Each structure stands twice: as structure tokens, then as C-alpha cells.
Amino acid sequence: MTIFGVPTQALFGQLLIGLINGAFYALLSLGLSVIFGLLNIINFTHGAQYMMGAFAAYFLLNWAGLGYWWALLVAPVAVAITGIALERTTLKRLYQLDHLYGLLLTFGFALIIQGLFRHQYGSSGLPYAMPAELAGGRNLGFMFLPNYRAWVIVFSLAVCLTTWYVIERTRLGSYLRAATENPSLVQAFGINVPRMITLTYGFGVGLAALAGVLAAPIYQVNPLMGADLIIVVFAVVVIGGLGSIMGSIVTGFGLGVVEGFTKVFYPEASNTVIFVIMAVVLLLRPAGLFGRAS
Amino acid sequence: MPESLLAVHDLHAWYGESHVLHGVDFDIRSGETVTLLGRNGAGKTTTLKSVMGIVSRRRGSVRLEGRELIGLPSNRIARLGLAFCPEERGIFASLTVEENLRLPPTVRAGGLGVDAIYELFPNLKERLRAGGTTLSGGEQQMLAIGRILRTGARLLLLDEPTEGLAPVIVQQIGATLRRLKQEGFTVLLVEQNFRFAATVADRHYVMEHGRVVDMIPNAELEANMTKLHDYLGV
Numbered sequence: 001m002t003i004f005g006v007p008t009q010a011l012f013g014q015l016l017i018g019l020i021n022g023a024f025y026a027l028l029s030l031g032l033s034v035i036f037g038l039l040n041i042i043n044f045t046h047g048a049q050y051m052m053g054a055f056a057a058y059f060l061l062n063w064a065g066l067g068y069w070w071a072l073l074v075a076p077v078a079v080a081i082t083g084i085a086l087e088r089t090t091l092k093r094l095y096q097l098d099h100l101y102g103l104l105l106t107f108g109f110a111l112i113i114q115g116l117f118r119h120q121y122g123s124s125g126l127p128y129a130m131p132a133e134l135a136g137g138r139n140l141g142f143m144f145l146p147n148y149r150a151w152v153i154v155f156s157l158a159v160c161l162t163t164w165y166v167i168e169r170t171r172l173g174s175y176l177r178a179a180t181e182n183p184s185l186v187q188a189f190g191i192n193v194p195r196m197i198t199l200t201y202g203f204g205v206g207l208a209a210l211a212g213v214l215a216a217p218i219y220q221v222n223p224l225m226g227a228d229l230i231i232v233v234f235a236v237v238v239i240g241g242l243g244s245i246m247g248s249i250v251t252g253f254g255l256g257v258v259e260g261f262t263k264v265f266y267p268e269a270s271n272t273v274i275f276v277i278m279a280v281v282l283l284l285r286p287a288g289l290f291g292r293a294s
Numbered sequence: 295m296p297e298s299l300l301a302v303h304d305l306h307a308w309y310g311e312s313h314v315l316h317g318v319d320f321d322i323r324s325g326e327t328v329t330l331l332g333r334n335g336a337g338k339t340t341t342l343k344s345v346m347g348i349v350s351r352r353r354g355s356v357r358l359e360g361r362e363l364i365g366l367p368s369n370r371i372a373r374l375g376l377a378f379c380p381e382e383r384g385i386f387a388s389l390t391v392e393e394n395l396r397l398p399p400t401v402r403a404g405g406l407g408v409d410a411i412y413e414l415f416p417n418l419k420e421r422l423r424a425g426g427t428t429l430s431g432g433e434q435q436m437l438a439i440g441r442i443l444r445t446g447a448r449l450l451l452l453d454e455p456t457e458g459l460a461p462v463i464v465q466q467i468g469a470t471l472r473r474l475k476q477e478g479f480t481v482l483l484v485e486q487n488f489r490f491a492a493t494v495a496d497r498h499y500v501m502e503h504g505r506v507v508d509m510i511p512n513a514e515l516e517a518n519m520t521k522l523h524d525y526l527g528v
Contacts, residue, residue: 171396174389174393174396174397175397177386177388177389178386178388178389178397180388181386181387181388182384182386184348184368185348185378185380185384186397187348187367187368187369187372188346188347188348188368188369188371188372188378189369189372189377189378189397189398189399189442189445190369190372190373190398190399190401190445191369191399192369193369194367
């Protein structure tokens with residue numbers, strides 16, 4: 001069977017790869033958006049923190065004997081704590097300054113962290129086995145669906161939608177949205193905004209680390225795994241609109257799929273299609289597809 | 295003489311390098327409504343923001359029932375029972391009317407219930423699901439006042455609540471302020487419109503160049519009209 005002259009097997013295979021990539025784009029751009037909204041900082045360390053999540057899973061397994069399911073819980077918290085330390089000691093000094101300073105500082109941290117890990121662990125990648133419960137897969141008739149990949153898509157979608165719900169529909173989220181608009185007034189209502197900023201940064205970093213744990217069984221654990229991904233994620237964020245929660249989720253998954261299909265129909269463009277879309281969006285809608293024009 | 299609820303002494307404040315308040319002195323007794331009058335740029339708004347801790351570079355003394363507030367961040371000050379309604383109203387566009395209303399946390403018991411606020415401002419109840427900034431200017435002002443009545447704060451700092459509003463809305467806000475006085479709230483009000491101020495306040499402090507230069511009890515306002523015209527340039 002073929003669609004537009006392409007075997008359905010290949011089409012659905014690329015759709016699956018697209019959704020997997022999209023799941024990582026969505027988790028990472030969501031964290032970036034939440035952080036940018038409240039901290040006014042473009043967190044270039046995000047890719048390194050994603051990588052740290054994967055390494056944390058690796059360390060937990062090899063040093064502490066804690067497997068994947070523990071890592072899913074512990075690694076994001078551990079990496080979030082390092083993020084909180086970073087925010088308390090350095091980032092908080094930059095909030096009043098131009099975006100550029102935060103970008104430079106976090107970019108510097110990304111290079112340092114990646115350099116340290118590469119120095120210690122090389123760049124060839126360390127294996128991380130997928131959990132036994134999710135090994136294998138099922139034949140859907142039109143394609144073969146590996147269980148672990150289905151899990152990554154469903155779980156990351158659930159995390160994204162939960163995050164959206166908390167931010168857009170709960171009281172805690174209303175504090176966050178209000179503080180994004182006018183932090184000094186929210187603080188004058190009696191809310192400890194500096195603490196909220198710190199915890200928000202920790203949360204965004206935790207999302208990156210969670211994506212890292214999810215990625216470890218698929219891509220291996222590699223010091224540079226975040227460096228390649230983060231550039232694409234920034235394009236996703238620009239297309240979706242910086243600071244938009246739903247925009248990050250929809251654009252993340254959507255662009256993953258677009259990228260997957262491009263591999264089928266015009267493979268030469270598959271590495272650049274997202275950047276082409278970014279250029280077009282910037283020309284036509286500079287605030288992004290879901291962004292509020294300021 | 296009853297103890298002051300709020301006593302401000304030799305308050306200085308800066309925006310960046312610019313020295314805006316040069317030793318402000320005034321006090322408010324519990325249950326009073328007091329205004330700060332003065333021309334644009336006299337330092338009225340800055341005084342409110344400095345009392346509230348929003349202007350962080352400040353010096354001198356701000357005491358609430360004897361407790362010094364000058365070194366505290368604004369969230370701690372709010373928790374002691376002060377609430378601030380900014381001149382630009384500060385309604386959040388990304389929050390619904392209801393979320394705006396429920397945003398400020400309760401700092402102590404004794405605030406108005408949500409129903410009492412709807413009774414004061416019936417317009418709000420019909421627009422709860424709407425975005426905060428889709429309200430008219432007058433409705434936004436009601437929302438901005440309404441939301442700080444919920445918190446249990448006893449001392450309300452209101453920055454020009456009547457600015458730019460239609461006369462009928464100004465009257466409604468005047469009635470609200472008199473009602474709040476009956477309920478025992480203490481109000482520090484910044485006003486440009488001293489005719490409005492005269493209908494709600496017990497005393498008026500006049501500010502010039504970052505200082506309080508005069509205090510006029512409301513009962514003596516008529517007798518001091520010439521002087522006041524001079525101060526305000528009207």
C-alpha cells in the first residue's frame with residue numbers, strides 16, 4: 001500500500017519518529033517558555049541540563065543501582081536542584097539587564113558543563129538500557145510500534161498537558177501568569193516572587209532533565225546530546241512564540257511531525273525545514289504563531 | 295490622642311540615582327481616611343510605593359503600629375496588613391476577572407467576602423469569565439479596589455482611584471470609600487481632584503517637591519481654599 005507514492009510503512013515510521021522528536025521538542029521548549037516568561041532569561045543551559053538528566057539516570061543506575069523508574073523521579077529533582085543553585089548564585093543578578101546578558105551567561109555555563117562531561121566521559125556515548133517492562137513492541141497491522149516509543153509520546157504529552165493545566169487553570173498558575181506580567185505588584189500583594197522565580201527555574205530545568213531521562217534509552221547518554229538538540233528547540237520556541245505554553249506544546253509536536261514527513265518526501269530538506277519555517281514565521285508573524293504581540 | 299496606625303518619618307526614596315522623596319513626614323490614625331494632595335511630580339505615588347516597599351531604595355522610618363517596615367520587602371509588608379491599588383490599576387490581562395479578584399492572598403481574617411464585593415460592584419459579577427483587561431476603565435478600577443478588600447488588610451493605599459473615570463463611576467467609588475470607612479478600614483488616598491477628596495477624607499496632607507508641606511483637616515478645607523489653590527496650581 002502506498003500514499004502519494006510512498007509506502008505506508010515508511011510514512012508511519014517517519015510519523016512515529018516525528019512524534020518522538022516532537023515530544024522532546026515540546027518538553028524542552030515548554031521549559032524554556034516557562035523560564036523566559038517569568039525570569040526574562042533565555043536559558044541556553046537548557047540543552048546541557050537535558051544531557052545532565054540523562055547522565056543522572058546513568059549515574060543512578062551504575063552507582064546506586066536505581067533503575068529507570070526511579071531515575072524518572074529522582075534525576076529531574078537532582079538536576080533541578082543544581083539549576084536552583086545556579087539561579088540563586090548567578091542568574092538572579094541579571095534580571096534587570098538586557099536579555100543578552102542572561103543568554104551569554106547561560107551559554108557559557110552550557111559550554112562549561114558539556115566540556116566537563118566530555119572530558120570525563122568522552123563523546124562516544126554510554127549505553128542505557130530501556131526498562132524491561134517497556135521492551136518489545138506491538139504490530140498495529142500497518143506498522144510496528146515499539147512500546148518504549150509509545151510510552152515516551154504518551155508520557156511527555158501527559159506532562160505537557162498537566163503543566164499547561166497548572167499554569168492556565170489553577171491558583172498557583174494565576175500567580176505565575178500575574179508575576180510574568182507585573183512581578184512587583186504581585187509581590188506587593190504578599191507573594192514571595194523571588195522564591196517563585198527560583199522554583200520556576202528549577203521546574204523548567206527539571207522538565208529538561210526529565211526529557212533527558214526519557215531520551216537516554218533511545219539516543220544513549222552523550223555529553224553533546226543536548227548541544228545538537230537545543231538549536232532546533234530554540235527554532236521551535238521562536239515559531240511557537242516565546243512565553244506561550246500551549247504554543248510550545250503544539251509547535252513542538254507539530255514540527256516534529258513536519259520534520260518526519262519531510263524526511264519521506266524531500267529528505268534533503270529534513271535538517272533545515274524547521275529553520276525555513278522559522279524564517280517564514282519571523283517574517284509574517286514576528287511574535288510567533290501563538291505569541292502575544294507586545 | 296490615639297496611637298498612629300501608620301507613622302512615616304523622614305522618608306527618603308530614590309529611583310535609580312534620582313532622589314525623589316526628601317524627608318516625608320505624616321501619620322494616619324486607625325479608621326481615618328487621609329489624602330495626599332499635590333501637583334504632578336510632588337512625590338505622592340512614590341510615597342505610597344515607598345510605604346509599600348515597591349520602591350526598594352528608601353531610607354527613614356515607616357512604622358505600622360510601632361513596627362518598622364523600612365527594611366522589609368513588599369511581600370512581607372503586605373502580610374502585615376497593607377494593600378496597594380496602583381494608579382495604572384494593575385489588572386492582569388492573562389487572568390480572568392475572577393482570577394484577578396482572587397489573586398491577592400488573604401493576609402489576615404476580617405476581609406470582605408467575595409459576595410460583599412459583588413454587592414459593592416455588581417458589574418464585576420456579570421463578567422467573571424472575561425479577561426481582566428476587557429473590562430472598561432471604571433470596571434477595572436472597581437476590580438482593582440475590590441480585590442484588595444478581600445485580603446483582610448486594614449490599611450489601603452489607593453493611588454488616584456478616580457483618574458480618568460466618568461462622574462457616575464467617581465460617585466460610586468466615593469460611596470465605596472465612605473462605606474469602607476464605616477467598616478473600619480483605614481485609607482491613604484492619593485488624589486489630584488481635591489473636590490472629590492473633600493467628600494471622603496478626614497485630613498489632607500499637601501506634598502511639594504518630595505516633602506509634606508502642610509496638613510489641612512477636612513473641616514477647615516473651605517477656609518484654606520486660597521492656600522490650596524496655590525499649592526495645587528488650580
